[in-house]
Amino acid sequence: MKVDVILGLQWGDEGKGKVVDVLTPNYEIVARFQGGPNAGHTLEFEGEKYILKSIPSGIFQEGKINIIGNGVVIDPALFKQEVEALEASGHRLTDRLYISKKAHLILPTHRLLDAASEKAMGEAKIGTTGRGIGPTYTDKISRHGLRVGDLFHNFDEKYRNAVQRHKEKLDPSDWEGVLPKLEKEWFEGVEKMKEFQIIESEHFINKHLANGGNVLAEGAQGAMLDIDFGSYPFVTSSNTICAGACTGLGVAPKMIGEVYGIFKAYCTRVGSGPFPTELFDDDGQLLRDQGREYGSVTGRPRRCGWIDLVALRYTVMLNGVTKLVMMKSDVLDSFDTIKACVSYKIDGKETDDLPFDISEGIEPVYVELPGWKTDMTEMQSEDEFPEEFNNYLTFLEEELGVPIAIVSLGPDRAQTIIR
DSSP, X not given: OOEEEEEESSSSOSOHHHHHHHHGGGXXXXXXXXXXXXXXXXXXXXXXXXXXXXXXXXXXXXXXEEEEOTTBEEOHHHHHHHHHHHHHTTOOOTTTEEEETTSEEOOHHHHHHHHHHHHHHGGGOOOOOSSSHHHHHHHHHTTOOOBGXXXXXXXXXXXXXXXXXXXXXXXXXXXXXXXXXXXXHHHHHHHHHTTSEEEOHHHHHHHHHHTTOOEEEEOOSOGGGOTTTSSTTSSOSSOOSTHHHHHHHTOOGGGEEEEEEXXXXXXXXXXXXXXXXXXXXXXXXXXXXXXXXXXXXXXXXXXXXXXXXXXXXXXXHHHTOOEEEEEOGGGGTTOSEEEEEEEEEETTEXXXXXXXXXXXSOEEEEEEXXXXXXXXXXXXXXXXXXXXXXXXXXXXXHHHSSOEEEEEOSSBTTSEEEO
């Protein structure tokens, strides 16, 4: 059996959580393979709304195992908050949520380092969520990180040494008076984590596959935020592309099956960084309002623009996408005309390839398609799609070379059409 992968093809916030939830009944295991507690995967069903930060989006389906993989970074304090919120809503987690021993821990001082770094950068700041994710991955790569498994191996000494290293990088004003409260919440979170099964997840997953089982790997953020291939340096700190599922779960490339690439019918971005198709007019604000484009964790307004097919072709290529999933199609229901960027013009020359630097000098080349001017949120099958919407789907499939297998017509689990 194979590991199927779900990941975002844009700058994150594509709606991955909902699709994971919809597809989970087809799998025995759902596993997060990278990122930290800024993921903010939002799910809506049965009149309730849930926001998941570290926990995989398959957690609501009975009888499914959910794994936080080794490529994820975890803040125990935020983990405790997330677990308790879900338990209060009636969802039992301890029998279905496992944590990898090799996942790295976000320490309280990582959050302080994150805030200090952003402050020092001024207008050049990356626009992080301030949750310590970047500094945690920095420690991981520099071989100073602490892992979940370290909680059971001389942890007090390892923790003290790590905090001391961090304090040496900080001004005392950054941590004096703040750190004791953060540490109290953090160690309470550690005790909560210990209630769950903490496993050698790479062995667990591979044995499951060898016994004929299957796995759905859930990515966070989006491919244009990949540390290697994204809009560097305005990227996240992990590999968000399909290859990250191999390193983030410990599975071989030959075990990858279907790759579901998720994108919005338009485009958004949070924080700083280049965004060639960004709109600053009424259309951009309408996309923001109609799409409720405000961060599910941070509340930050998202930057909005037309769909960028240059960037999408690039991420389809990088990820080996086999099936496309288009989200938030309904957000475009009221537009007379839909625009799509099909190429870039740079120094008067047109290109279909994403260049090394997209921060300046990019002029998007658009094509215009007629809008469908139809409320599609109540539609139950693709037979009900208006002709103009079908034309939009065909246009995108021809441009991207991959079939659109799933179309989302609203935030609820039920507003999903599988073609």
